Amino acid sequence: MMRALLLVLLMLPLLLATAPSLHAQVAVDATPLAFDDAAQEKRFHRLVAELRCVMCQNQSLADSNAQIAHDLRREVLALMQRGMSDAEIKDYLVARYGDFVLYRPRVDARTWLLWFGPLLLIVAGGGVIWRIVRVRGRDAAPLPVDESQEW
CATH class of the missing domain: 1.20.5 (Single alpha-helices involved in coiled-coils or other helix-helix interfaces)
Incomplete structure (x- = not known):
């Protein structure tokens, strides 16, 4: 009896690690971002590389797969398409999320x-x-x- 209990206790971490419902879900962006031209795409990638994901903390907005990172990338693109400069977009995000959103704080x-x-x-x-x-x-x-x- 004691041997069986010990075996169950040793196998429990393995069972929990392999349970598919316990693994984090990677957010998948259903619709890809549509850029007007290659210059806008290059500017977008440069800008999101300078911004930090507010959830992940150690990843840039470009590297993160969190749902909020997908949303922020869409928001950055929308702000770019409205004609805002990089500095204005950064100011907007800093006003909303604080200086933490910048990889290189001012x-x-x-x-x-x-x-x-x-x-x-x-x-x-x-x-x-x-x-x-x-x-x-x-x-x-x-x-x-x-x-x-x-x-």
Whole structure:
């Protein structure tokens, strides 16, 4: 009895992993996007590569298969077809979803730490290392000269 229970407990993760209803569904776009010309398509692909999927967080809008990414790609194309510039489209999406939607957030008062924080950490770390080396070098007693050793 105990052996059968142990076997069931060991097989349970395998059964759950293979259950088809538990796997995530990839959103399939029923109708492909229709571009007016090749220049518009190139501009579209460049723009959606610079925008982040608001659901996936680590994928661009171009790479994501989430349903919201499909919707946002359609919205970006609609905004382009209305004659909005790339900057206007980005402003529209930032107003709606926040700075997170941009892969390269703008440099302003709210994002200066994001842009310059790593540089500040490197400078501070270098200063700490320089100070430690200087203090240890000053406090260290000179080694005695051993005349008996031959080189």
